[in-house]
Amino acid sequence: MKHRSPLITLAAVAVAFAIMFIVNMLSGPPGNSSTGIAGPAAAPQRAAAVHTTGPDSVSKETS
């Protein structure tokens, strides 16, 4: 006899993993809603990030 409920649990965990990964990929980097280093200083960091993120911004600044 085979029991299906453990497979349903496995599937639910896999779906939860997928949802969490998708949410993380869709959410942008640090605001107050991010974990890790961002805390009260998140707003100034975001403002600074405008000048430092990506090669495009670097090329605009240097050109």
Added chain:
Amino acid sequence: MTSIPVPAPEAAPAEPSGTRIAPVIVALAIGSAVSIALGVYGRLHTPTGYAVNIAGFSTGAAAKAALASVVMALAIVQAVTAMGLYGRIPLRGAWVGTVHRWSGRVAVLISVPVAVHCLYALGFQAFDGRVIAHSLFGCFLYGAFVFKMLILTRDDSPGWALPLAGGLVLSGLTALWTTAVLYFFFV
């Protein structure tokens, strides 16, 4: 004239009839593959350094420590109810199985945000002994969990397989909690 005693054919197998080792090996192989896949992903993925936070916590580390502690408490409930189910302690009644199953389901679902944060924001790291142990135990835990869930689907696995799987999950979680949460709170 003496007759030579011939052992009865049914005396040879030591295991109870109807049990099979092959499904256990297949489940172990699948669980190992899951552990390796998580480790490879964690190593190849470039850590973002951030992940979605859970409302109400000051930092990601605090959220992870709290959630992991809830998971650890539920794992202790799992161990106690499992001992009741196996008759090792005097816990009886249908509620024991129900509590065992639901505490496990809730525990693993609560662990998902913690694991995703580790994998997505931090990745598999190896810059000191505690961190490499934590990374390895994290990968091991979900492989052991998959192994246990696959064992649970079969009635024909040997009697030792399910306690072994449960013990692996509990050991992995304890090691994981010790190398992170205990460190977060006390070091």
